[in-house]
Amino acid sequence: MRFSIFYEHQLPRPWDHGEEHRLYKDALEQIEIADRVGFDYVWEVEHHFLEEYSHSSAPEVFLAAASQRTKRIRLGHGIVQLPPNVNHPARVAERVATLDLVSDGRVDLGTGEASSSAELGGFGVRRTEKREQWADAIDAITRMFVEEPFAGWESKYLQMPPRNVIPKTLQKPHPPLWVACSRRETIHLAARNGVGALSFSFVEPEDAAKWTGEYYRIIESDECVPAGFAVNPNVTVVLPLMLHEDEATAIDRGIDGAHFFGFALAHYYGTTPHDPGRTDVWAEFEERRAARGFDRDRIIANAETLNVNVGSLRGAVGTPEQVIDLVRRYETAGVDQVGFVLQSGPNRHEHICESLELFGKAVMPHFLEGREEREARKAERLAPAIEAALARRAPARKLPPGYQIDEEAELVRARRARRSGRPAGLRPVLAVVRDEAQATARRRVQRGLFRWVHGRPDAEIERRFGARAQRVFFAGMARQYDPSMAAGFEGELEFRLKRTDGTQTAWTIQVRGGKARARQGEAREPAIVIVTGTGDFLRVFAGDANPASLLMDGRLKVRGNVELAPKLSEMFGGPSPY
Template identity: 55%
Template sequence: MRFGLIYELQLPRPWDAESEHRMVHQALAEVEVADRLGFDYVWANEHHFLEEYSHNSAPEVFLAAAAGRTSQIHVGHAVVLSPPGYNPPAHVAERIAMLDLVSSGRAEWGTGSSASRAELEGFNIDPALKKLMWAEATEQTANMMAMSPYPGFKGQFFSMPTRNVIPKPLQKPHPPIWLACSNKETIHVAARNGVGALAFAFVDPVEAAKWAGEYYAIIKSDECVPIGHTVNANIAMATGFSVHHDEAEAIRRGGEGFQFFGFALGHHYVYGEHTPGVTNVWDRFQRGRDAMPPAVGNGIGTPDQLIDRLRQYQDSGVDQVIFVQQAGRNTHNDIIASLELFAAEVMPAMKADQAARDARKQAELAPYIEAALKRKNWMRPLTPDAIPSIAAYGRSVVATDGTPNAIAGRRGGGINIPSEDPSEKLRATGND
């Protein structure tokens, strides 16, 4: 089993002038420790306008900084908001490829569309069409990373002409694709499209076993038709995180933060009413906390308790557990202490036979993945003689009276080019 950390970059009010700066650099320091301790993934979600819940609007910047501080941990952009209204597909291809180059092939490409009104309406995205937008944009973004040149596309939600989208990622044909999943149906969508499932539904091992079983059944069936150029058969489940030899202390250190994570998620996505720049989510959480169920996180407890619960996840078919540790007002020092204790006493027990498990899984899935790739309707590359050339706009140089100069049409690049007569004033006109 592999282990990841997720950073929404939560920041409950009140804030001061240094709050976001302090939060970001503490998070980067935690990732650096996690890399040294042997954690496998760090994930960072793209969100916009979700005050207190997530201040991580540019994960590619955060993850690039994390990559520069680390050497082995995978840097997962989870998720890139895929509908073109958020991010033009070519921009996504460029930034994922650059993250892969910066991290020397450690990038993971998570995808999704969000379900919050703040984000969808903030970018004028029709909620009824967002899933179709995700599918169109994600498939074409994968084509952009894998094809030289990209042939161009005229679709329902975006179009672009032939271009060679650069840079290309180090991982060929592109980094592994994942889909953010909040329920069993999106788990099925992930499997049908041959991508990893990032499940943020916080289910127990019994329910996880059902989800994982259905996911892998679809991966092995004729329903699986890859949206990308590879199949990433993986399922990850998220849970809270706080580890201490005293269970009560583990709950004290991490329980409130995990409760706030769930409350803030519900506030922005399900039941809340939010006035931008005004609503205090933390205060609302405190007022309603007594009526909330206790924090139940399968990653909150003693090392022995975690080993028992994580083995249940492992036996259920879950490939990765993602820990929610930077949540609410969980402190930086407590997060570091939990990471260190987990690495010392839990991780060795869970990773003892990882290589053998990986080998068995790859051998079992290989024929199904090969069959799935054969079912894909591949975009056809252009033949060399069909690749259109692109004429530069340039700038035409004309005299002040509007008559063409002897050097009209010369590419001035925005610089005035003097004529033989120094008294003649020239101006450059045209499009940037």
């Protein structure tokens, strides 16, 4: 049996200035104690917008701080939200690897998809797609850990060209993987993906036995196809905890926190209305707790065997002897780790610290003897099944030789994928070839143009870029027009090219009905007028001059709808300016 502490960073109202600062500093001190007395893990959640219930939106920062104040305790993300709208997979891989390095390889990567309306709606994640997004992202992230370079990704939810995602994790092939579970169905999901199950359902040990049995049956079956490149067969249950030699004192110190944890969880993950910045969850808890199943009067000191749910949620709030018995029942049920929530509701820092010290002294020693041998036997038993499961996992990919970063081609593919609403890989092969051929042709033209204008005086460029060349150039611009990049714009664009002799030539591109046409002459009603020297005009297109610098130097002038100027490049087939 392994033991962990679990943090939501709860902060019931009312709030005073500095309360969040105190909350974080207290938690770091508690983790130092947990590390010293022998706890194996600390889990830190990622939640957003869940006032009072969880003020923990950047767990990687908090865990990094904890890594520098501890020596042995493992640092668990419990969990990272994987929908790309919340966390881009490459950023997850980078942050986890960095944390693994600064902690000397102590990271466990718990993952999830989020379920609260506040978070899903806040980041624009469709509830019906979040499971697919999780599966897609975890596959991509684990490949980022092991592929060097990462061979790229094209799916409905993520389009990313090949890149070497660095740094790499200290643990190989990557940190152990977990997924948040609250129902029997998600326990099965964890097993099918070969990842640890982090259960937050407050189940009794006897019910947990059914879940662990089904979990390990799937792990050892052909159903298990690992999401990563290692299998992490483990089941963790999470419970409220407050410990004291006197049962009544333990209840007095910890039951309100346990009940607020359950009440606030139901508040955000149910259908309770919430007015951001105004709803007082703690006030509602005090008013409605009994009606919602968290009756304080139902929890009495009786010196009997602890049940997790007895009238109201109790968890592991009691004496060391009661908690030893409860943990032993979970151990018998096949649970690998019990995680405890102490920092919840109004629970006081000094009482949390006392409970951690008492747990390390009076409870933990009962579960240390023979633990390593039992875990070794488990690993030996599961080794053939794990080897077979990993053989079913698609291997790491190798990037074909000769690939080079190509911003323009990559932007073309990404832009077309966004426009179609489908991954680029689902488009017809000929369309992919056409896009890349067009991008390659534009690159050749741009490189040739760069060589042609670089270092040449304006007068020489003007002689070569005469009326005929200009006609070809602007006709080519019109052919490259992409209406999906125009944001509905229709109108006339005027370009005035000045020469060193003081004369100038005007060209107009008219955008209408999804098409663009070029003609010589001034626009009748221009939406924008761009005035610059002929040489500077070509230098900008060749990548030999920065339009922002030309603007500041007065060599480029923009009149009319200046907000349209940054969009012109993408409208006519060029790369995004951002």
